[in-house]
Amino acid sequence: MLSRIIPVFTLSFFLFFAAANTAYAMHITEGILPFRWVITWFAVSVPFVGIGVYHVKRKKKKMPSYLPLVGMLGAAVFVFSCFPIPVIALNGMATSHPCGTGMSAVLLGPFVSVLVATIALLIQALFLAHGGLTTLGGNIFSMGILGSFSGYFAFKIAQRCKLPLFWCGFLAGMISDVFTYLGTSIELGLLVINTGGSFFKAAAEIFGVFMMTSQGILCIVEGVVVGFVLVFIYKRRPGILFHLGVVKDDTKPMQT
Amino acid sequence: MDFFHHTFSDVYARKNNWLTRIDVRVKLFYVISLLAINLWAKNIFIPLLFLSISFIVLFSIRTPLFAILRSMLIPISFAILILIVKGLHEGEKEWLSLSIVGYKMTFREEGLRSGLHTCSKVLGGISLVITFSFTTTISRLCAGLKWFYVPNTMIELLAFMYRYIFLLFDEVSTMWTAQKSRLGHASWGKMIKSSGVLCGLLIMRAFDRAERTYEAMYVRGYDGGSILTVNLSPWRKEDYASFIGMVFVAPMLVYTGNIYVW
Structure with missing residues (x-):
């Protein structure tokens, strides 16, 4: 197994950093998924997107300012997800970029975050050729659903454990990234089933390559950035976090 | 960027x-x-x-x-x-x-x-x-998606996000350049912290802009209903x-x- 991992690792390393200089690894590109998996991942993702739409629609009726708020925060998270983060292992020779779903899940809740991720993925697929239209369902599953829910629950559990706000944000950012890559690895690993390969072996290899190249460090970096962001907003404008339901009471001092 | x-x-x-x-x-x-x-x-x-x-x-x-x-x-x-x-x-x-x-x-x-x-x-x-x-263009895409029965709420959000992404990009680029020229990205650690501050500011500005946008929409009669106006010929x-x-x-x-x- 090791003899196969090493060449794959070497080549991935070369292609991600030397060829493109910018690593975009969490989206499955157009044309990779076979027809049946395209249908399967769309079928899995549509109910979550539907619930997200229902949530926004219901809140919009009660509070008309909710739509511009979600749109604007969604745009901000999209821009955040385009931040170039240098890969420390290569001394900044190449950059990667964060997912942003952990932060959107903390700010907007998991279902609305799935909807925001869906729209972000659609924009990226159409206007950046990053991801794809047939792979949209698969990408929604890994980045939208797994990323949002894991980030949201990580944040809530950390809050329950009374961890400082920075660590709550750190865990949300980091875990949502790890789950996003895990989701992508599972989706790609499932492709070998028909060719007689082992799903677990393939998924583990792909996940290993993700984590060993830029993405393992990126998970930690995104966690740190999300932690900084939440602390920064809490110190400057705690009312925003209170309004979004991230903190329960903005008048009580809180450990950051 | x-x-x-x-x-x-x-x-x-x-x-x-x-x-x-x-x-x-x-x-x-x-x-x-x-x-x-x-x-x-x-x-x-x-x-x-x-x-x-x-x-x-x-x-x-x-x-x-x-x-x-x-x-x-x-x-x-x-x-x-x-x-x-x-x-x-x-x-x-x-x-x-x-x-x-x-x-x-x-x-x-x-x-x-x-x-x-x-x-x-x-x-x-x-x-x-x-x-x-x-x-x-995105406006034509939105109109097309509406014809294909994609939920209005989703299309409205798509239009909103797309409209403001460029604006926020410009703001972030300006701040990014300012940080860089003032040694905010001098080391890897500094860069991470600067990114955190930048993103925090981005969220705060987005929140303020959302309030202003809502006020402008409210003045024009928005009450939470549909905002899509592009119709296909x-x-x-x-x-x-x-x-x-x-x-x-x-x-x-x-x-x-x-x-x-x-």
């Missing part, structure tokens, strides 16, 4: 040419059915046909080659990666064996064929998507001709795509 500024633009979609004049519904029909055929294809000829036709069509509306290649850079690197990974992983028959930095790498024939097939699908699919995005003769052309061509493409070459 420069990469996104250059690539993320609808400048070509705003031009007036024969492709931008085609109704968005026809283009959506085309792109969805051709993507399905591209996935279904059992040989590399159909995806490569889509790739070549997309290039010809984009050249016919004077899209610069550099713009097309810039958009395809990431998918191409993925396609090459897939070709190599499959070549190393699948099959038994040895095709090429070489040693890189002491590691012996053996490419297998079956794997390379299968990799080439997937690689062609990536290139074919992405070229279709690029052709669509280079010839369709009826199909012209050319649109009907394009649609009927697709109906005739699709079965032929499906038939050709079903032929096993290897």
